[in-house]
Amino acid sequence: MNFLISSKIIVKIIFPIIASAAIILSQALSSLQDIFTSPTPTPATEAEVAHINLPTTVETLQTPPITESSAPAAESSESVSLQFEAPAITHPFANPAGCSISNPNLPPEQMLANVQNAIGTEYNLAERRQTYIWNGEQGSMVNVTADPFVYEFTFNEFQHPLTYRGDKVATIFLTQGFIVWFREYGDSFRLLAIPMTNGVTESIWASYVTTYWQKDGIPNDEKIYPVIKKLPCHWVID
Numbered sequence: 001m002n003f004l005i006s007s008k009i010i011v012k013i014i015f016p017i018i019a020s021a022a023i024i025l026s027q028a029l030s031s032l033q034d035i036f037t038s039p040t041p042t043p044a045t046e047a048e049v050a051h052i053n054l055p056t057t058v059e060t061l062q063t064p065p066i067t068e069s070s071a072p073a074a075e076s077s078e079s080v081s082l083q084f085e086a087p088a089i090t091h092p093f094a095n096p097a098g099c100s101i102s103n104p105n106l107p108p109e110q111m112l113a114n115v116q117n118a119i120g121t122e123y124n125l126a127e128r129r130q131t132y133i134w135n136g137e138q139g140s141m142v143n144v145t146a147d148p149f150v151y152e153f154t155f156n157e158f159q160h161p162l163t164y165r166g167d168k169v170a171t172i173f174l175t176q177g178f179i180v181w182f183r184e185y186g187d188s189f190r191l192l193a194i195p196m197t198n199g200v201t202e203s204i205w206a207s208y209v210t211t212y213w214q215k216d217g218i219p220n221d222e223k224i225y226p227v228i229k230k231l232p233c234h235w236v237i238d
Contacts, residue, residue, distance in 0.1 A: 091234050098175035099233035108148045108195040111176050115193075118172045128153040133192075134185055136221025137207055149203040151178075151193045158182070159189040163227060166191065174232050179212045182225040189225070196236050213237070 098118075106114070116125050131145045133152045144150050158166035163182070169191065170180045178193040194205050201209055211217035212232075218224055 091237065093231055095234050096171070096175065096231050098171065100175075100235060103235045103238075104177065106177075108151075108197055111178065111195050111197075112151060112193075115172055115176045115178070118176065119169065123155075123169065125153055128155065130154060130190065133190075134183070134221070134223050135204055136219055136223065138204060142204070147203075149194060149197070149200045150205050151195075152183075153191050153193070154188045155191050156189050158191075159184070163225070167230075170230055174230055174236075177233070177236055179209055179232070179236075180230065181208060181212075181219070181221075182227055183221070183223040184225045185223040 104111075112125065119125070130152045132141055132143055133150070134140075135142045144152070155166055155169065158169075166182065170182075173180045173191070173193045177196045179196065181192040181194075183190045183192050192208070194200060194208050196209070200206065207219040208221075211219045212229065218226075
């Protein structure tokens with residue numbers, strides 16, 4: 001009797017459980033087989049990738065048709081003039097203190113008046129001015145009363161060994177647009193000042209100007225007192 005009851009329990013309960021488990025295991029094995037036996041996916045080509053990444057609004061990226069207003073203008077038969085900006089002039093030294101930025105374009109008399117104004121009352125240039133002076137190129141004394149390209153003044157207080165005292169006055173002349181040379185003759189120590197104005201290089205004082213720019217240049221003048229040249233303003237060189 002007990003054996004019959006146990007058989008019925010096995011048939012009604014345990015057997016269906018075993019059958020269900022077998023079905024589930026079979027389905028799992030089938031899924032694994034599909035995974036391992038499925039072919040390897042082929043990588044997408046560049047064209048396919050590009051097609052995939054294209055924006056949906058491709059039409060907006062297309063070049064608009066060239067209209068009459070947007071077309072380049074026809075070449076003109078007239079010649080075209082090009083303007084180039086001149087490069088800035090460079091100098092190997094800084095602009096000496098007191099120099100103006102550009103050429104003041106003043107007449108020599110006004111330049112001399114500016115020198116006197118800068119010197120103040122320490123020296124009176126009118127009282128020291130010489131009208132009959134030496135010209136080395138001509139080798140003679142010349143009257144310069146009406147000569148607009150040269151001035152000479154006596155400064156005996158600048159004689160050796162006190163020549164350094166003339167530095168201030170020489171600097172003022174230079175900053176006002178003069179070329180300066182110290183000379184000594186006729187028992188006097190002198191300051192020769194030549195204004196940098198139009199026409200000076202065609203005057204009898206031209207060599208005093210041109211040799212100033214030359215290294216160790218000295219005009220043909222035995223009256224020149226040897227001192228170190230002072231740097232001129234940039235506008236004077238330009």
